[in-house]
Amino acid sequence: MPRRSTLAKQIALLAGVALLFASFNAGLYGLLTRRLSNNFGGATQAKMIDVRRYLPFEKDSDLARANASLRLSGDLPVLDGAAALVPVYAAVINALYPEGSVTYEGGAFSDDNYYGENFAPDSKMQYKNTVRGYKAVVDGETDVFFTAAPSEEQKQYAEEQGVTLRYVPIGLEAFVFFVNAANPVDSLTAQEIRAIYAGEITDWAQVGGIHRPINPVTRLQGSGSQTAMDRFMGETPYGGKSPLVLFGASIGYSFRYYMEGMVGNDSVKMLALNGVAPTKENIQSRAYPIVAEFYAVYREDNPNPNIPLLIDWLLSDQGQRLIEDSGYVRLGG
């Protein structure tokens, strides 16, 4: 009998240890891993964009259409851009380029194909996104790059290579902050957001929410939204935080159209800033405090004669209407 009792205790102890670790890992999965695992599977990489939805010359693509009076021919500029601007430059190709100038090959994720998207080398549409795309325009692989404002590193890279880039503003966009839709906070002031990211405000209760730590989430250095955030924070240092806030309630940032028009996730909501919501009307009137221009960027020494034609068209009423129909806000509206 005593032997049986000892065996039972030993088995119970082993089971208890296994259960303890299993519970810990299950808790970690529920609170954290589950929220991270969605981003690596399948061609629809949610963190970026499903380019297949925006392919030019495809009948079922989600692109805005334009009856353009301009048709480009000859040396067609290679267009590339940030994820959030794929619908714009793909629509431009659709409107101005001859059919057959884009060859999409798809592809799987790999170290060489970070975004899981491949275009043939001779395709006039490419997709490298902001970090690699800036390098491509400086290196001459891309003729015109559609993007938010450059980061200091990106400007520096161009300088180091002895390249002068021209930045032509072609539309307006809002830099927005967002939280989970269940978060009771709907509006923050710019000052409060800076204090949150600087670590001076650490609990949602301090800004009218519930008692829960604030997790101020940042993005990849060099990405368009991270550069906009650096600009928003100015000289205020930010980014440091306790790992424990991962389990709190987060605040993040992005561009309005990327959130609303491309990702379209109902479980998050954009915050009003200083009481002004980032609607199209408020961006147009510049009542929303952080309105940013986005640009067509090209090398000043690029001899391609189609580039000035393309830029002029983008700034024309037809081009601006296409930008508006793509979900953005036209210049000077």
Place this chain on the structure above:
Amino acid sequence: MNEKTFYRLLLALVIVCVAVTAAHFAYDVYAYRHCSIIYFIAKEVWGHAAP
């Protein structure tokens, strides 16, 4: 089982569990750096908490 066997088993179990947990942590650290912040925030756990 005798005591020696039990302790060996216990040690093996703890090693396996610690290794699995460490791998889980390492994955989270990697995935957190690369994940979509929109989905990260969208999947936040919220009860019905009143302000």
